[in-house]
Amino acid sequence: MIDWQPLILTFRLALITTIILVILGIPLSYWLAFSRSRAKPIVETLVSMPLVLPPTVLGFYLLLAFSPNHIFGNWINDWFGLRLIFSFEGLVIASVLYSLPFMVQPIQSGLAGLPKQYREASYILGKSSFTTLHKVLLPNIKPSLLTGIVLSFAHTVGEFGVVLMIGGNIPGKTKVASIAIYDEVEALQYDTANVYSLILLGITFIILLIVYLINGGYFKKNRA
Amino acid sequence: MIQISLHKKLQAANGKVSLQIDLDIKKGELITLYGESGVGKTSTLRMIAGLLEPDHGKVIVNNTTWLDTKNKINLKTQKRKIGFVFQEYALFPNMTVRKNLEYALQKNQDKNSIDELIEIVSLQELQHQKPIMLSGGQQQRVALARALVQKPEILLLDEPLAALDAKMRSKLQDYILKVHRQYELTTILVSHDTGEIIKLSDRVHLIKNGKIKTSGSPLDIFTSQHTSAKFTFVGEVISIQKEEVVYIVTVLIGTNVVKIIAQESEVEELEIGNKVMVASKAFNPMIQKII
Numbered sequence: 001m002i003d004w005q006p007l008i009l010t011f012r013l014a015l016i017t018t019i020i021l022v023i024l025g026i027p028l029s030y031w032l033a034f035s036r037s038r039a040k041p042i043v044e045t046l047v048s049m050p051l052v053l054p055p056t057v058l059g060f061y062l063l064l065a066f067s068p069n070h071i072f073g074n075w076i077n078d079w080f081g082l083r084l085i086f087s088f089e090g091l092v093i094a095s096v097l098y099s100l101p102f103m104v105q106p107i108q109s110g111l112a113g114l115p116k117q118y119r120e121a122s123y124i125l126g127k128s129s130f131t132t133l134h135k136v137l138l139p140n141i142k143p144s145l146l147t148g149i150v151l152s153f154a155h156t157v158g159e160f161g162v163v164l165m166i167g168g169n170i171p172g173k174t175k176v177a178s179i180a181i182y183d184e185v186e187a188l189q190y191d192t193a194n195v196y197s198l199i200l201l202g203i204t205f206i207i208l209l210i211v212y213l214i215n216g217g218y219f220k221k222n223r224a
Numbered sequence: 225m226i227q228i229s230l231h232k233k234l235q236a237a238n239g240k241v242s243l244q245i246d247l248d249i250k251k252g253e254l255i256t257l258y259g260e261s262g263v264g265k266t267s268t269l270r271m272i273a274g275l276l277e278p279d280h281g282k283v284i285v286n287n288t289t290w291l292d293t294k295n296k297i298n299l300k301t302q303k304r305k306i307g308f309v310f311q312e313y314a315l316f317p318n319m320t321v322r323k324n325l326e327y328a329l330q331k332n333q334d335k336n337s338i339d340e341l342i343e344i345v346s347l348q349e350l351q352h353q354k355p356i357m358l359s360g361g362q363q364q365r366v367a368l369a370r371a372l373v374q375k376p377e378i379l380l381l382d383e384p385l386a387a388l389d390a391k392m393r394s395k396l397q398d399y400i401l402k403v404h405r406q407y408e409l410t411t412i413l414v415s416h417d418t419g420e421i422i423k424l425s426d427r428v429h430l431i432k433n434g435k436i437k438t439s440g441s442p443l444d445i446f447t448s449q450h451t452s453a454k455f456t457f458v459g460e461v462i463s464i465q466k467e468e469v470v471y472i473v474t475v476l477i478g479t480n481v482v483k484i485i486a487q488e489s490e491v492e493e494l495e496i497g498n499k500v501m502v503a504s505k506a507f508n509p510m511i512q513k514i515i
Contacts, residue, residue, distance in 0.1 A: 115312065115314065117310050117312060117314035118314060118316060120273075120275055120301075120308075120314070121310065121314040122316075122327075123275075123300075124273060124275075124301055124302075124304075124306055124307075124308045124371075125327065125328040125370070125373070125374060126302045126303075126328075126330055126374060127302065127327075128302065135327065136316050136318070136327075139318035140316070140317055140318050
């Protein structure tokens with residue numbers, strides 16, 4: 001019988017990360033879609049960096065930042081009593097940064113792709129930008145929202161490099177499934193590695209398939 | 225009474241335009257801004273609505289200052305009581321017809337006005353449908369009704385009928401006239417369609433190179449010679465046929481097709497698609513009740 005803990009940890013990490021990303025990602029995407037600020041290209045670049053950067057680079061700098069020997073890590077430690085390095089909380093923060101583009105980019109392009117008259121019509125009807133976002137804009141970009149949520153979730157499930165750098169391999173705290181697979185292979189436990197791998201393969205296949213089915217309209221009645 | 229004075233430098237398709245529009249509109253009037261594309265008609269409406277900021281200017285609506293750049297007053301779009309109808313309807317696809325109208329309700333506003341508006345634009349049967357199920361004309365009726373929910377002080381119509389076919393246009397024009405009168409609205413229309421302008425508006429302002437070039441009643445602006453006609457209609461030429469010695473010009477007036485005999489000299493200037501005025505003064509038209 002395999003140890004289920006790494007898998008449970010993986011999905012807990014992905015779920016928490018995704019929830020935080022929804023809360024952070026929507027306002028950030030809104031700002032990126034409609035702002036004319038000069039800082040916008042810089043913020044856009046920063047958000048997209050994890051797409052191209054090796055995860056180890058992000059992991060390396062987070063390792064330095066989170067270290068209690070460092071100003072930031074020390075401050076977090078003093079004020080919140082949080083030791084981010086080699087901890088689940090640290091993994092959550094790293095995952096949020098690492099998966100940020102997967103949440104922000106679909107929502108941003110969804111919002112930017114809506115006719116600008118939707119916003120204007122809503123303002124003319126006396127509605128605030130918050131009401132407009134919540135009642136008009138977001139309901140009309142449901143496929144983008146779904147894509148953002150699922151990609152962030154799936155991407156966090158697939159995380160390896162960042163976790164290895166700052167999480168280490170502590171069972172029940174930072175030993176997620178991807179690390180466990182690596183671990184088992186190193187210990188020449190190919191069967192266990194295979195079980196973990198198959199489970200991840202199956203679950204991610206199903207999640208992505210559901211997204212494409214929903215966004216392709218395959219679940220709608222009377223599909224034309 | 226609405227006083228508007230707006231100035232803005234615009235980057236139009238054919239070079240820079242310095243827009244300078246001064247308008248005084250009486251309560252209850254329906255005026256039209258007319259002119260070629262890119263002269264700043266839509267920009268004028270957007271500045272009145274607060275969607276575009278002028279370089280300097282003033283907008284005073286029934287003694288309330290919406291905009292006064294000298295005194296740094298610039299009410300947000302949300303605070304201006306406007307109805308705005310876009311050419312592309314801009315209905316919210318996630319809401320039914322009725323929900324689109326209800327969305328426009330202000331805090332503590334009575335819901336009964338929605339039923340009345342739905343009835344005026346004859347959409348009772350379609351009120352629970354989503355906009356995508358509706359034809360262009362029906363969607364524009366929803367947009368018109370939605371613009372009236374918050375009882376606007378000015379109704380702005382930005383080429384609202386340009387995307388519709390002739391028959392629908394004529395029907396929608398009747399709806400616009402109906403609501404304009406019933407709700408005693410003050411309305412600014414942007415339109416290219418001379419027939420529509422003559423049918424709907426009290427006054428026309430012809431805009432050229434960013435300025436109002438002439439203003440007057442539609443018939444004064446659009447007909448070169450003054451006729452003392454007994455009746456006049458405006459329509460569109462749909463065909464010109466030569467018959468023996470005369471020409472038969474077929475004109476679409478509203479939804480009716482009328483054939484008119486014309487001399488060669490009259491036909492020379494006409495082309496299919498031209499807007500024409502059909503008038504008669506020699507005969508007394510007959511009038512008969514249709515059962």
